[in-house]
Amino acid sequence: xxxxxxxxxxxxxxxxxxxxxxxxxxxxxxxxxxxxxxxxxxxxxxxxxxxxxxxxxxxxxxxxxxxxxxxxxxxxxxxxxxxxxxxxxxxxxxxxxxxxxxxxxxxxxxxxxxxxxxxxxxxxxxxxxxxxxxxxxxxxxxxxxxxxxxxxxxxxxxxxxxxxxxxxxxxxxxxxxxxxxxxxxxxxxxxxxxxxxxxxxxxxxxxxxxxxxxxxxxxxxxxxxxxxxxxxxxxxxxxxxxxxxxxxxxxxxxxxxxxxxxxxx
Ligand code: LHQ
Numbered sequence: 288x289x290x291x292x293x294x295x296x297x298x299x300x301x302x303x304x305x306x307x308x309x310x311x312x313x314x315x316x317x318x319x320x321x322x323x324x325x326x327x328x329x330x331x332x333x334x335x336x337x338x339x340x341x342x343x344x345x346x347x348x349x350x351x352x353x354x355x356x357x358x359x360x361x362x363x364x365x366x367x368x369x370x371x372x373x374x375x376x377x378x379x380x381x382x383x384x385x386x387x388x389x390x391x392x393x394x395x396x397x398x399x400x401x402x403x404x405x406x407x408x409x410x411x412x413x414x415x416x417x418x419x420x421x422x423x424x425x426x427x428x429x430x431x432x433x434x435x436x437x438x439x440x441x442x443x444x445x446x447x448x449x450x451x452x453x454x455x456x457x458x459x460x461x462x463x464x465x466x467x468x469x470x471x472x473x474x475x476x477x478x479x480x481x482x483x484x485x486x487x488x489x490x491x492x493x494x495x496x497x498x499x500x501x502x503x504x505x506x507x508x509x510x511x512x513x514x515x516x517x518x519x520x521x522x523x524x525x526x527x528x529x530x531x532x533x534x535x536x537x538x539x540x541x542x543x544x545x546x547x548x549x550x551x552x
Contacts, residue, residue: 292319294344295326300337300492301485302330309345312399314353320377327384337551338492339388340484341411342395343404351402351425370431378403378435382410386507389500391491395484396462397477401425406435409444409470412503413491415484417477421459422470428457443510445470495533496551501525 294305304326306313315323330336343349352359352373359368385392385407394411401423408414408422416422424441426433433441433454441450445468453460462474475483491499501524509517528534532552540547 288325290322290326292316293322293326295330297330297333297336299489300335301340301488302326302333302336302338303340303342303485303488304330306341306343306349308353309343309347311353312347312350312401313343313345313404314350315377315403316353316356317358317373317377319353320381324377324380324384327381327388331384331388331390336492337390337494337496338488339390339392340395340488341392341408342481342484343397346398347404348394348396348398348400348408348420349404350399351404354429374434378407381407382436385410386503389503390496391488391499391503393484393488393491395480396420396422396471397480399423399459402431403435406433406437406440409440410436412499413487414465414471415473415475415480415487416462416465416471417480418462418474419477420462420465420474422453422461422465423459424453424457426457427455439510444468493549494551495531495537495547495549497531497533498528501528 292308294307296303304323308314308319327339330339358373361367391413392411394408394414396408396414396416397420398417399421400408402425405422405424424433424437437454441453449468460468460470465471466474505517505520505524508520512520533549536549537547
């Protein structure tokens with residue numbers, strides 16, 4: 288199936304998914320969000336894909352919701368649009384899909400990531416950004432509240448003080464600051480961004496996919512769990528890992544002093 292505003296390429300176990308409306312800074316229309324959801328679901332089911340790399344074409348990751356989308360406009364009767372429908376159908380569905388994927392999702396953020404575009408990047412498992420990247424909680428500039436999981440993730444990533452600063456002021460946070468704050472995993476030179484992100488994605492694709500999926504589940508559950516419940520969850524996940532081909536291979540490779548060849552099973 289062909290998608291217009293999102294590109295998909297699968298090589299070396301990595302599905303590279305590129306937001307592709309560069310003239311609009313990859314702002315999301317409803318059909319574009321639908322394409323991205325469909326692509327993520329497809330790669331989720333494709334056993335050849337062991338890691339997803341999400342990025343944007345041109346000088347942005349994404350400027351968030353396309354504000355010129357007719358779904359955003361006030362009606363002739365002066366009634367405001369039902370933005371809740373868009374939030375639910377597009378952004379909540381996207382965040383749930385990314386978090387529900389049992390393979391790692393890497394975001395490569397070059398240039399601007401604003402509004403829901405910023406929070407979709409932050410919903411990925413590992414975020415690498417170029418030095419001149421700009422993470423902007425732009426919502427407040429148009430009288431909105433952060434969405435796409437921002438109010439959940441921001442305080443957990445950077446703490447309450449910085450989360451409030453970002454959400455209420457809407458100032459840009461650059462790549463270096465984002466790394467220093469713990470908003471993202473790593474900031475790299477702009478020119479090196481896509482190569483570094485690809486190398487990271489390829490190495491994850493050659494890794495123990497099931498272990499990544501289990502770690503993702505456990506780390507996500509930790510926000511709402513007590514220590515006791517989390518310990519039980521770790522035991523259950525580890526029990527399953529102990530029966531996996533990748534665990535057997537990992538220990539064999541260690542004993543034989545050779546690099547492991549993980550199958551993802
Ligand atoms: C855009 C956009 C854009 C359309 C740049 N839309 N065209 C959820 C559900 C429902 C409703 C509402 O929202 C949400 C969640 C959200 O995401 S709310 C937040 C929406 N995003 C924004 O408010 C960001 C708006 N954009 C900007 O503030 C700036 O464009 C940023 C800071 C992202 C980049 O600034 P510059 O680097 O100076 O670029 P620019 O402003 O010149 O933009 C380049 C072009 O892209 C321009 O088009 P043009 O035809 O004039 O060249 C912009 O109109 C277009 N563009 N963002 N969100």
